[in-house]
Amino acid sequence: MHRPSRYALALALPLVAFVSCKKEQPETEKPVTEAPQETPKEEPREEPKEELVDAWFNDLDEDGVPDFVELEQNKDPNMDECIVDACGPGAKSTRLASRINTLVILDASGSMAGKVGKTSKLDAAKSAIRRYVEVMPKSDVMNLGMLVYGHIGDNTEKSKAESCNAVQMVTPIGAVDVKAVDAALKPLKPKGWSPIGKALESTIQFLPEEVGVMNHVILVADGIERCDGDPVTVARQLRQTNHLTRVDVIGFGIEAKEDGDALKAIAEAAGGTYVDAKDVAAFDQAFNQLTMGIWSSYDSWLCAVGSAPLLECYSRRAAEAVARTEKQIEWMSKNAKDEEAVASLQKVKQRIEMMNEGRQRVVTTYKVNLDKLKADRELQRKKAKLDK
Secondary structure (H helix, E strand, C coil), X not given: CCCCCCCCCCCCCCCCCCCCCCCCCCCCCCCXXXXXXXXXXXXXXXXXXXXXXXXXXXXXXCCCCCHHHHHHCCCCCCCCHHHHHHHCHHHCCCCCCCEEEEEEEEECCHHHHCEECCEEHHHHHHHHHXXXXXXXXXXXXXXXXXXXXXXXXXXXXXXXXXXXXXXXXXXXXXXXXXXXXXXXXXXXXXXCCCCHHHHHHHHHHHCCCCCCEEEEEEEEECCCCCCCCCHHHHHHHHHHCCCEEEEEEEEECCCCHHHHHHHHHXXXXXXXXXXXXXXXXXXXXXXXXXXXXXXXXXXXXXXXHCCXXXXXXXXXXXXXXXXXXXXXXXXXXXHCCCHHHHHHHHHHHXXXXXXXXXXXXXXXXXXXXXXXXXXXXXXXXXXXXCCC
């Protein structure tokens, strides 16, 4: 996404001097001592702060209100308070998205042939991913895709260029399809090099930047970047885009501490978590936690869809944010004389309005089928034997 350049704005305030005059006294009289006069206090001015334009694009909780505006209102920019007020503290990480895209990135490089217990790392990863997909909520709000790297060529220098350029989407982003994932996983063999940076970078074309759409990337790897890429920088760029892209990383059978630290840095740069799974049991547990997390988010999402007070809260917050933006636009138009900055803020205002309209659309669309969605959820939970 193109970001505007930063604008430093200065406002010169006039200085006001206050002079007190003394009454002249005749020479024969004693001078009269006058009580000191208090300097009148200047009334505070209400003017928009000289916020940098870039700050208006920072929106960690994706609620349509820029982070610094939320801080001005004593709100937490990391949490959507409207959902928490409607659905309780358990909904802190929930977003009222029109769609949730999950993309699993699987390392199929040569090192994944290494054994953990009686099985190879790749085979253990295949089994964990398959179980994760089997118990995902089956709803048209949930999409899934899978991308692999390291499955082409071999891990020799001769094959490095070919392998490092081989990043493949083996199941496109779409409805959760266990059979399609199983068919894509089955032929994979551990072969080549590890282009983690290129794999993360390629997610941009598969996870489009859309207002109100959540993107969740799960990277499974047993080692660090081996193709001269910079995955930490790429992960940070993903996080800084207008849409929410979170990257969780599961390190499987990591042998060197520096490898684990490098993978952890990727997760931290993209607002995700890192799990160091030393064995199969820890690896399975990591995916179990992801499963419970996605079900918790889905339950909160269902609560949000059915909440009328939630929409009232969003409408009120959107109106406040639009008014704040309009005030800034007016001030910048008069003082900054910078058309590009004003145009950028106009886009921010449109985005706030679009977010609110999008939420109205989500609730209206899904509320019609809310009873069916909840019934399907209960049926899936029973089959998956998931605790509430």
